[in-house]
Amino acid sequence: MPWFEDIAIGETTDLGSYTFEADDMISFASKFDPQPFHIDEGAAKASAYGGLIASGWHTCSVWMKLMVKTRIAEKARNGADDGSPPGGPSPGFLDLKWPTPVRVGDRVTYSTEVIEKVDLKSRPGLGIVRSLNKGVNQNGELVMSFIGQGLIQKRDHS
Amino acid sequence: MSEPELYWEDFEPGTTREFGEKHVTREEIVDFAKDYDPQPFHLDEKAGEASILGGLCASGWHSCAMLMRMLCDGFLLKSAAMGSPGLDEVRWRKPVYVDDVLHVRQTCLETRVSKSRPEMGLVKFQSEVMNQKDEVCMISTGWMMIGLRNPASRESA
Numbered sequence: 336m337p338w339f340e341d342i343a344i345g346e347t348t349d350l351g352s353y354t355f356e357a358d359d360m361i362s363f364a365s366k367f368d369p370q371p372f373h374i375d376e377g378a379a380k381a382s383a384y385g386g387l388i389a390s391g392w393h394t395c396s397v398w399m400k401l402m403v404k405t406r407i408a409e410k411a412r413n414g415a416d417d418g419s420p421p422g423g424p425s426p427g428f429l430d431l432k433w434p435t436p437v438r439v440g441d442r443v444t445y446s447t448e449v450i451e452k453v454d455l456k457s458r459p460g461l462g463i464v465r466s467l468n469k470g471v472n473q474n475g476e477l478v479m480s481f482i483g484q485g486l487i488q489k490r491d492h493s
Numbered sequence: 494m495s496e497p498e499l500y501w502e503d504f505e506p507g508t509t510r511e512f513g514e515k516h517v518t519r520e521e522i523v524d525f526a527k528d529y530d531p532q533p534f535h536l537d538e539k540a541g542e543a544s545i546l547g548g549l550c551a552s553g554w555h556s557c558a559m560l561m562r563m564l565c566d567g568f569l570l571k572s573a574a575m576g577s578p579g580l581d582e583v584r585w586r587k588p589v590y591v592d593d594v595l596h597v598r599q600t601c602l603e604t605r606v607s608k609s610r611p612e613m614g615l616v617k618f619q620s621e622v623m624n625q626k627d628e629v630c631m632i633s634t635g636w637m638m639i640g641l642r643n644p645a646s647r648e649s650a
Contacts, residue, residue: 367558369565370574383575383613391577392558396529399554403531422532424546425553427584431635433577481579 336406336422338490339462342449350401350445355389357439363393388436394443394479395431398468401445423461423486431481435472443470443478450482459492499572500642501614504601513563515595517551522591525555550588556631557583560622563597573640575613580635587630594625602634612644 357376364373368390371378379387406422437443451465464487470479526535530552533540541549551559589595603617615636622631 366562368561370569370576372576388576390558390561391579392554392561396554396558399552400529407531424544425585427553427582427631429582430579431583432579434579436576 336487339452339464339487340490342452342464342487344449344452347446347448348405350398350405350447352442352444353397353401354442355393355397355437355439357387360387360389360393360437360439363396364390368392384436387439389438389441391431391433391479394433394437394470395481397443398445398470398479402447402468423488425483425485426463428484429465429482431479432477433479435476435478437470437472437478441478442473444472445470447483460489461486462489463487497571497573497640499568499639501573501604501606501616501639502642503572504604504616504639506601506603509598509600510567511596511598512567513596515559515563517559517589517591517593517595519549519591522549522551522555522589525558526552530554546588548588548590550590553583553585553631556585556589556622557633559589559595560597560620560631560633563595563622564599564620567597567599569637573642575638575640577635577637578615580633582632582634584632585630586632587624587628589622589624589630593630595622595630597621598623606641607638612641614639614641 361374372382372384372388373390376387446469448467449464450467453463453465455461455463464485466483468481468483469477472478523536526532534544534546534550535552538549541547598621600619601616602619605615607613607615616639617634617636620633621629624630
């Protein structure tokens with residue numbers, strides 16, 4: 336994770352792509368979101384969606400998966416002892432949208448863009464970085480977006 | 494599939510319900526983290542204790558997923574649920590640790606009928622995930638789409 340000071344607004348990172356297969360979608364939803372249109376192809380066909388769709392939490396969890404993978408790769412490229420701070424925890428997120436369902440075989444490409452940096456008066460050693468996170472399918476349709484927030488360490492603070 | 498018991502008409506703004514009982518195991522926390530959020534404090538006790546989170550704890554996305562399961566078991570699976578367009582906000586207030594027992598306190602904030610799809614209503618809920626000490630670990634605020642029992646009567650009303 337870079338230091339707060341080194342993060343630039345507008346910086347966009349491609350996080351890679353993920354293909355949603357039926358067994359993976361059904362396996363996630365069976366554990367966490369067993370609504371018929373997420374776990375049963377027949378019931379999904381008969382529903383307003385007209386076919387099996389991924390749980391929105393699956394779509395989000397894959398964003399996190401690719402985010403962590405990207406950060407680990409960055410760290411490896413820079414060397415494990417590059418002195419950069421560990422990734423901070425998140426206080427939560429805002430404005431999560433699932434505008435288009437994710438269907439079997441969809442390939443979703445994820446990205447993150449820094450949109451805002453906020454100083455914390457209560458904690459001078461930390462800042463909040465807000466990012467616009469997106470998932471777009473193979474047809475260019477937005478399937479997921481949200482504004483993420485991370486508590487990021489500052490290099491210099493007094 | 495059996496007929497839904499609950500429709501949009503059954504959700505009334507201002508009402509609060511508590512339900513669910515989810516015992517969070519170490520294995521579940523680590524399994525989810527391996528698949529979706531392999532940061533050290535979600536995988537390993539020592540790394541968790543050394544972090545600002547103070548112990549091995551569940552990924553925030555795992556907490557979202559566990560809330561979803563409690564919502565499904567609590568009422569969604571017996572309702573005319575039609576999915577969700579998204580959430581206004583999720584706040585992760587306290588970590589969810591190994592052996593926490595979670596439940597949900599849910600308040601119905603607002604309801605309206607969809608303009609484009611008169612057979613469908615929208616319900617805005619605030620769902621708080623509480624642990625066994627009644628501490629609020631997570632607050633989620635967002636909309637769910639739920640079918641109407643009587644779309645025609647709404648139209649003529």
